[in-house]
Amino acid sequence: MSGKTSTSVSASATTATSTSQAQQQQQTKLKLQLEDALLTAKSVSFAKMSLDFSAIARIAAAIGNPKKCRVVKLDLRDNNLGDAGGCLIASSLASNRSIRSLSLRGIFITAATASALAVALTLNDTLCHLDLRSNRLTANVVESIITALNKKEGLHLHNLDLGDNRFERRPEIISRLLNDPNITLRTLNISAIIPVASESDTLAIALESALIKNSSLTSLIARGNYFTSTGISHIANALARRAYPLFLLDIAYNPLIGNAGLEYIATLLRNQSSLVCLYLENCGITERGALTLANELIHSSLLLLDLGLNDIGAEGAASLIRATSTICDLNLSAIFSTGDASTTVGKKSDIICTALSENKLIVNFKFAKNNIGQQGVLKFSTLLRNNNTLQSLSLESNRINGIGLQFLGDSLQTSSSSLKHLNLSFNRDICDQFALYELIEFSRGLQSLSIEETVSYAALPHILMAVEGNNIIKKLNITFSSSSPGSQLSDVTAPIVQKILDKLRNNRMEGQVAEPGEHMLYKAIGLTSMHHHFAVLGSGFSHDCCVYVAGRTCKTVYRLCSSILLCFMRDLEAFVWGTEQTQVSVTTSGQEPMGTPSVPLEWLTSPSPPATTSSS
Numbered sequence: 153m154s155g156k157t158s159t160s161v162s163a164s165a166t167t168a169t170s171t172s173q174a175q176q177q178q179q180t181k182l183k184l185q186l187e188d189a190l191l192t193a194k195s196v197s198f199a200k201m202s203l204d205f206s207a208i209a210r211i212a213a214a215i216g217n218p219k220k221c222r223v224v225k226l227d228l229r230d231n232n233l234g235d236a237g238g239c240l241i242a243s244s245l246a247s248n249r250s251i252r253s254l255s256l257r258g259i260f261i262t263a264a265t266a267s268a269l270a271v272a273l274t275l276n277d278t279l280c281h282l283d284l285r286s287n288r289l290t291a292n293v294v295e296s297i298i299t300a301l302n303k304k305e306g307l308h309l310h311n312l313d314l315g316d317n318r319f320e321r322r323p324e325i326i327s328r329l330l331n332d333p334n335i336t337l338r339t340l341n342i343s344a345i346i347p348v349a350s351e352s353d354t355l356a357i358a359l360e361s362a363l364i365k366n367s368s369l370t371s372l373i374a375r376g377n378y379f380t381s382t383g384i385s386h387i388a389n390a391l392a393r394r395a396y397p398l399f400l401l402d403i404a405y406n407p408l409i410g411n412a413g414l415e416y417i418a419t420l421l422r423n424q425s426s427l428v429c430l431y432l433e434n435c436g437i438t439e440r441g442a443l444t445l446a447n448e449l450i451h452s453s454l455l456l457l458d459l460g461l462n463d464i465g466a467e468g469a470a471s472l473i474r475a476t477s478t479i480c481d482l483n484l485s486a487i488f489s490t491g492d493a494s495t496t497v498g499k500k501s502d503i504i505c506t507a508l509s510e511n512k513l514i515v516n517f518k519f520a521k522n523n524i525g526q527q528g529v530l531k532f533s534t535l536l537r538n539n540n541t542l543q544s545l546s547l548e549s550n551r552i553n554g555i556g557l558q559f560l561g562d563s564l565q566t567s568s569s570s571l572k573h574l575n576l577s578f579n580r581d582i583c584d585q586f587a588l589y590e591l592i593e594f595s596r597g598l599q600s601l602s603i604e605e606t607v608s609y610a611a612l613p614h615i616l617m618a619v620e621g622n623n624i625i626k627k628l629n630i631t632f633s634s635s636s637p638g639s640q641l642s643d644v645t646a647p648i649v650q651k652i653l654d655k656l657r658n659n660r661m662e663g664q665v666a667e668p669g670e671h672m673l674y675k676a677i678g679l680t681s682m683h684h685h686f687a688v689l690g691s692g693f694s695h696d697c698c699v700y701v702a703g704r705t706c707k708t709v710y711r712l713c714s715s716i717l718l719c720f721m722r723d724l725e726a727f728v729w730g731t732e733q734t735q736v737s738v739t740t741s742g743q744e745p746m747g748t749p750s751v752p753l754e755w756l757t758s759p760s761p762p763a764t765t766s767s768s
Contacts, residue, residue, distance in 0.1 A: 197227035199255075208237040215251060216244030223250055229257035229283070238265030245279070246272040255283040257313070266293040270300035273309070281311040285341065289317040294325050302334045310336065315343035315373070323355035330362035330369060338368060339400075343375035349408070356383030363390035363398075371400035375431075379406040381413035388416040397426030404433035404458065411441035418445050421452040430454055433483070434461035442468030446475035453478055460485035460518070466500040473507035473514070480513055485520040485546075498527030505535040508542070518546040520575075529556035533563040536571055546575040548602070554584025561591035564598055572597055577604035577629070585614040592618035592625060600627035612648045619655045626660045628652065 198211070211228075215221050233241060242265060245251065261269070261284065273279070284297075294314065301307060312329075319325055326342055329335060346352050355377060363369070379387075384403070391398055403409065414437055421427065437445075442464035449472065459472070460483045469484050476482075488500060501524050508514065522528070529552050536542070557576070564571060576582065582603070588611060592601065607615075607630070619625065 194222055195225040195227075196223055198231065199227050200230040203228075203231045203233070203237070205234075205237055208233060208240055212237075212240040212244040215241075215248050218247055218249040221248060221250050225253040226251050227255040228259060229255045231259055233259045233265070235262050235264045238262060239268040242268035242272045245269070246275040248276065249278055252278055253281040253283075254279060256287070257283045258286040261287040261289060261293065263290075263293065266296055270296045273297065273300045274304050278308060280308055281313075282309060283313040284317070285313045285343075286316040289314065289319065291319050291322040291325055294319060295328075298325070298329055298332065298335070302332050304334070307334060307336060311339040312337055313341040314345065315341045315375075317345055318347050319345055323351070323358045326355070327358045327362040330366040336368040339371040339373070340369060341373040342377070343373055343402075344377065346377045349378035349380075352378035352380060352408075353383050353386075355379075356386040360386040360390040363387070364393050366394075367396045369396075370398060371402075371429075372398060373400075373402040375402060376405040377403075378408060379403060379413070380408045381410060381416070384409050384413035385416045388420045391427075392420055392424055399426060400429040401427060402429075402431035404431045404435065407434055407436040410436040411438060411444065414441040415444055418448040421445075421448045421454070423451075425451075425453045428453060429456040431458040432462070433458050437462040437464060439463070439465045439468035443471055446471040449475040449479070450477055455479060456481040458483040459487065460520075462487060463489045465489070466503040470503050470507035473504070473511050476511070476513065478513065481516040482514050483518040484522075485518050486522060488522050496527070497524055498531065500524075501528035501531040505531040509535055509539060512541050514542060516544040517542060520546050520548040520550065523551050525551045526553055526556045526559075530559050533559035536560070536563040536569050537566050540570045543570055544573040544575075545571055548575050548577040548579065548604075550579060551581060552576060552579040553581040554587050557582050557584055557587040557591060561587055561594065564591065564595035566596065569596060572599045574598060574600070575602040577602045577606060577631070579606055582606050585611045589614040589618045593621040595622070595625070598625055600629070601625065602629035604629060604631035606631075609645050612645050612652070616648050616652050616655075619652050623659055626656060628656060 198207075201207075203211075215223060215226065228241065238259065238261060241256075245254065256269075259265075266289075294317070301309065323346065326340075326345075330337070330340070342355075346355050355374075356379060359372075359374070363372075374387075377383075384406075387403070391401070409432075414432070414435070417430070417432070421430075437459065442459070442462075446468075454476070455478060457472070457476075457479050459469075464472075464484075464487050466488070469487055472484075473482070484504075500522075504519070508517065519532075524532075524547070528550065529547065532545070532547065533556075536545075556579075560574070560576075563569060564574075582588070585607070588603070588607065592598075592615065615628070615630075619628075
């Protein structure tokens with residue numbers, strides 16, 4: 153008996169040793185691949201990887217080699233680098249000559265790291281974008297960075313993100329940052345830097361004096377700072393008196409602004425013609441405020457307006473759509489009050505669609521989370537038959553069912569439809585696989601479709617048949633939830649996924665060259681839980697490819713993913729595989745991974761508009 157026990161223990165020990173060796177080999181292989189990626193790829197993300205010191209040291213050594221490092225964009229967000237790791241990255245940045253964008257969001261910057269970073273900023277000649285969001289930066293740390301920027305001659309840093317840092321109740325630091333003649337920021341993010349509502353007016357007053365004197369800033373992002381109507385009056389006054397143009401203003405998620413604060417914005421639009429992008433999401437605006445804004449839109453030069461999460465109702469929304477003479481990108485998501493039962497869903501949608509049918513300018517329209525259901529989607533289907541302007545439509549989270557999907561499919565079969573991008577994600581009542589098949593195969597001009605959390609793996613064969621019969625569609629965004637029936641990636645479904653990816657890739661390679669930044673995204677979620685997933689992201693051109701592997705991926709997924717990813721390997725200069733509890737992203741074009749938020753019309757923050765709209 154004891155002999156069997158010892159044999160069993162010995163076998164277990166041998167198995168554990170072999171497993172440990174395999175893990176070490178995998179880790180060693182990963183580290184070598186990471187280093188190779190840093191020397192060959194243009195954009196690399198190590199977000200949320202829980203990097204250990206050895207990995208940080210390798211990253212620092214690679215980016216500190218100015219002769220070999222080619223990385224243009226480096227993302228280290230949400231890693232606790234510590235004093236030693238943070239100082240290593242900062243010191244390597246001083247000698248780097250390629251990185252233009254660096255994200256240090258949520259890395260818990262310490263005083264030592266901040267000091268090293270300040271020194272690096274005085275020596276680095278290439279960094280243009282620095283993300284320091286969510287670092288609990290103290291006022292002293294921010295001042296040390298400002299002092300370093302002040303000492304630098306020929307400063308290239310134009311975009312600075314200081315959002316979600318409380319500054320120890322010293323908003324006057326922003327005045328110093330904007331008024332320093334040696335600091336020429338074009339984009340500044342100061343979202344959520346005010347801890348309590350009572351101090352919001354102090355920030356607004358500081359911004360007023362700073363904006364009037366500043367001559368370089370073109371984009372200001374100040375979300376979630378408890379701004380009231382009084383605070384907005386100071387900001388609007390500054391922009392009205394400012395001699396230099398501000399193109400983008402984002403004051404979303406300040407619900408205390410209300411209709412009273414919106415009147416100051418409306419007056420600004422009447423007298424200030426440079427504002428191009430305006431974000432007012434969740435600002436406590438009602439139908440009355442929307443009507444006030446509509447009266448002034450005729451005088452504005454706005455191209456983008458975001459009024460989502462404001463209870464402006466159908467009539468308020470319709471007045472805005474009819475009044476605009478310049479807006480081409482409009483967000484009216486979640487604009488209906490849940491307690492408003494005076495008008496039916498169909499009637500509300502009819503009012504919106506009638507206004508859209510009269511508008512010949514809006515190209516991108518977002519109408520998510522308005523619970524329009526089958527009645528509402530019928531109105532939009534009728535609109536799409538006759539509208540030859542709308543190119544992108546988002547109807548996510550609108551309780552659309554299979555019958556609604558049939559309505560949309562029928563409308564997209566007409567040659568007059570101009571729609572290229574359709575988002576139907578999070579409409580969990582869509583279960584008609586045949587309707588989905590018809591929507592994809594027979595749509596005349598649809599180039600991308602998003603159906604996250606909408607169908608199960610059982611729909612994959614129908615999607616494959618549809619894609620095989622369509623030479624136009626180039627992008628699919630599909631997410632499968634573990635709560636959906638048949639949500640298991642298997643040896644049967646994995647080859648189907650690969651065939652879908654191959655066909656989409658071929659569609660992108662045929663005909664005209666894809667637009668800059670055009671991507672295809674496929675996600676499979678729910679293998680063992682909602683956190684177990686992998687993602688594949690690529691574009692089909694050798695100069696513009698990306699593979700993205702994320703999450704606590706199980707061994708089964710590794711085995712199945714390997715064949716799916718093979719179709720991208722020939723396009724990649726560098727490839728990184730994510731191990732358990734890691735997230736790795738590598739691109740060869742300097743573009744952001746899918747899901748990374750970006751400010752529209754980035755050319756506004758450049759000295760002059762570039763030839764294309766690709767990310768800088």
